[in-house]
Amino acid sequence: xxxxxxxxxxxxxxxVHDGLDMEVQQGEIFGVVGGSGTGKSVLLRSxxxxxxxxxxxxxxxGQDVESLAAADRSSLVQSYxxxxxxxxxISSLTVAQNVQLPLREHYSLSEKTLDELAEMNLxxxxxxxxxxxxxxxxxxxGMIKRAALARALAxxxxxxxxDEPTAGLDxxxxxxxxxxxxxxxxxxxxxxxxxTHDLDTLFQTSTRVGVIIDxxxxxxxxxxxxxxxxxxxxxxxxxxxxxxxEMEAAGKEGHGAGKEGHG
Amino acid sequence: xxxxxxxxxxxxGWRLKLRGDWSLAGMPGIEAQLESLPATLHGNLVCxxxxxxxxxxxxxxxxxxxxxxxxPALAVRHAGxxxxxxxxxxxLHVERQAAYGALPGEPTLERLVGRLGRWSVLQGLHxxxxxxxxxxxxxxxxxxxxxxxAWRISSLTxxxxxxxxxxxxxxxxxxxxxxxxxxxxxxxxxxxxxxxIFVVDLVTIATLREMGVLLTSIIVAGRSGSAFAxxxxxxxxxxxxxxxxxxxxxxxxxxxxxxxxALVIALPLLTVxxxxxGLAGGGLLSLINLHIPLPEFTARMRESLSSTTFWAGLVKAxxxxxxxxxxxxxxxxxxxxxxxxLGRLTTVAVVQSIFMVILADxxxxxxxxxxxx
Numbered sequence: 001x002x003x004x005x006x007x008x009x010x011x012x013x014x015x016v017h018d019g020l021d022m023e024v025q026q027g028e029i030f031g032v033v034g035g036s037g038t039g040k041s042v043l044l045r046s047x048x049x050x051x052x053x054x055x056x057x058x059x060x061x062g063q064d065v066e067s068l069a070a071a072d073r074s075s076l077v078q079s080y081x082x083x084x085x086x087x088x089x090i091s092s093l094t095v096a097q098n099v100q101l102p103l104r105e106h107y108s109l110s111e112k113t114l115d116e117l118a119e120m121n122l123x124x125x126x127x128x129x130x131x132x133x134x135x136x137x138x139x140x141x142g143m144i145k146r147a148a149l150a151r152a153l154a155x156x157x158x159x160x161x162x163d164e165p166t167a168g169l170d171x172x173x174x175x176x177x178x179x180x181x182x183x184x185x186x187x188x189x190x191x192x193x194x195x196t197h198d199l200d201t202l203f204q205t206s207t208r209v210g211v212i213i214d215x216x217x218x219x220x221x222x223x224x225x226x227x228x229x230x231x232x233x234x235x236x237x238x239x240x241x242x243x244x245x246e247m248e249a250a251g252k253e254g255h256g257a258g259k260e261g262h263g
Numbered sequence: 264x265x266x267x268x269x270x271x272x273x274x275x276g277w278r279l280k281l282r283g284d285w286s287l288a289g290m291p292g293i294e295a296q297l298e299s300l301p302a303t304l305h306g307n308l309v310c311x312x313x314x315x316x317x318x319x320x321x322x323x324x325x326x327x328x329x330x331x332x333x334x335p336a337l338a339v340r341h342a343g344x345x346x347x348x349x350x351x352x353x354x355l356h357v358e359r360q361a362a363y364g365a366l367p368g369e370p371t372l373e374r375l376v377g378r379l380g381r382w383s384v385l386q387g388l389h390x391x392x393x394x395x396x397x398x399x400x401x402x403x404x405x406x407x408x409x410x411x412x413a414w415r416i417s418s419l420t421x422x423x424x425x426x427x428x429x430x431x432x433x434x435x436x437x438x439x440x441x442x443x444x445x446x447x448x449x450x451x452x453x454x455x456x457x458x459x460i461f462v463v464d465l466v467t468i469a470t471l472r473e474m475g476v477l478l479t480s481i482i483v484a485g486r487s488g489s490a491f492a493x494x495x496x497x498x499x500x501x502x503x504x505x506x507x508x509x510x511x512x513x514x515x516x517x518x519x520x521x522x523x524x525a526l527v528i529a530l531p532l533l534t535v536x537x538x539x540x541g542l543a544g545g546g547l548l549s550l551i552n553l554h555i556p557l558p559e560f561t562a563r564m565r566e567s568l569s570s571t572t573f574w575a576g577l578v579k580a581x582x583x584x585x586x587x588x589x590x591x592x593x594x595x596x597x598x599x600x601x602x603x604x605l606g607r608l609t610t611v612a613v614v615q616s617i618f619m620v621i622l623a624d625x626x627x628x629x630x631x632x633x634x635x636x
Contacts, residue, residue, distance in 0.1 A: 091600070107288075107290055109294060113290070113294050117324065120352070156319050187348055
């Protein structure tokens with residue numbers, strides 16, 4: 001679904017991406033990890049066309065994003081949903097209006113239908129009806145993430161980009177968000193690309209993980225990455241936080257039998 | 264293009280054939296067709312999804328909602344390979360209905376009274392907020408008299424530079440131009456009586472008593488009042504003021520008082536510049552338009568001045584400065600939560616400070632007449 005080839009991005013003398021390749025298959029939950037400043041968000045912005053890469057190609061659904069005409073580009077943009085790190089809800093609109101915003105822009109629908117669709121999308125992400133009438137400033141962090149997800153889902157995307165979806169959430173809300181993500185992924189048959197630092201989220205949800213190191217990406221399944229000898233990956237996946245997340249994930253898969261797991 | 268819905272009788276009930284584009288893109292057409300479904304259906308209804316192309320979750324939801332709302336007596340069944348998410352939607356629908364049932368409906372009169380009450384309480388809180396704000400400033404200023412560290416000298420000089428020095432060009436230009444306009448209009452009228460020379464009196468008194476200080480204050484309110492509100496407002500949004508409080512620093516002392524003091528110092532100085540430029544503008548126009556040479560202009564100017572004319576204008580400047588700075592910083596401190604609040608309160612700051620300046624000016628005018636100043 002997504003194919004990034006030989007991507008180069010640099011800011012002045014600082015090279016962020018140095019020939020990065022990435023490929024995401026349909027139906028995956030693809031996690032992107034990397035240390036601070038390794039260009040995870042820059043990668044996302046390049047894929048979304050918010051930043052023109054210095055060189056390299058980005059293909060979505062087999063089409064080169066750069067070479068698309070403006071009209072095709074607009075329909076491409078409508079085919080994916082994005083949530084930003086801090087929600088990026090429009091603060092002067094209510095939550096329901098935020099969800100309706102893309103629908104209102106792209107389709108001429110009656111108010112009644114718009115209300116119904118806002119209700120549905122808020123329901124999908126597990127927000128109660130009264131949340132729709134609130135302004136973003138009145139929501140908690142977890143609710144903002146959910147509302148942002150509802151807005152991203154409004155145009156029925158097949159592809160979802162999530163930037164740090166669980167950052168700043170307490171473990172309970174983060175776990176609930178993981179479950180929601182898995183649920184929507186299976187029910188709506190979404191493909192998800194997710195930038196995250198949350199190892200729990202990574203272990204609970206992702207099917208494959210791409211690690212950005214030295215401007216390139218190493219992609220593998222989680223068990224594969226755990227065996228990878230690269231020092232940074234070793235440190236990342238075998239640090240104390242990783243071990244706890246790993247044990248938990250292993251415990252869940254083993255029907256809660258072996259909590260001690262490996263590690 | 265086939266219509267997206269077709270209702271056919273079937274056995275003891277109905278068959279609703281869904282055809283054509285049932286994706287989100289086909290939504291407007293589907294919406295119209297759903298509206299035209301007869302409301303009095305009852306019995307069994309089978310939704311046939313066989314011919315629905317690329318069914319989307321949004322149209323499916325609209326269909327479910329319309330069937331449940333308009334024809335609650337129907338027993339709906341789905342057939343013909345219904346989309347995979349239908350089960351999810353049905354579950355969601357049941358949950359939503361339960362949630363809506365629990366929402367209390369508010370009677371209209373009660374809502375009106377409630378709104379009035381909320382408004383009144385809000386106004387009361389607002390008034391209290393202003394008083395508290397004034398009190399806090401007074402406290403800090405009081406402390407500053409005894410504690411030298413409360414004088415934020417570097418901050419003060421920065422604000423004097425930003426509100427005063429950088430405003431000089433625009434204040435000078437506008438004072439000059441307005442004075443030229445007044446002199447020009449005055450000359451036109453007064454020359455009809457042959458009283459051209461009184462243009463000098465007009466320009467001198469108008470500039471020194473009123474226009475110098477008033478124009479400067481209005482420009483500064485637009486420049487600095489808005490800047491104060493926006494700067495402090497963004498700090499509020501970023502929780503910077505909370506951070507200062509948490510580190511044991513007083514945002515009023517750090518942010519508000521230096522701005523107020525800076526403006527109290529800068530505005531009178533700007534007024535002097537505006538006065539000078541206004542007189543220069545009057546002199547220039549008199550020279551060019553009325554052929555009054557400069558020595559004659561200055562001589563006439565001295566005659567028209569009383570000892571208080573200049574001070575009657577200048578004494579107002581610090582008062583206006585306090586008003587502008589207080590309104591700007593207070594509105595800035597009020598910003599909460601959203602970008603819209605920031606814009607709204609910045610606008611309020613400018614409008615309100617200009618209004619306060621003009622109101623205060625009117626009060627001064629009455630006062631000066633009473634005490635023959």
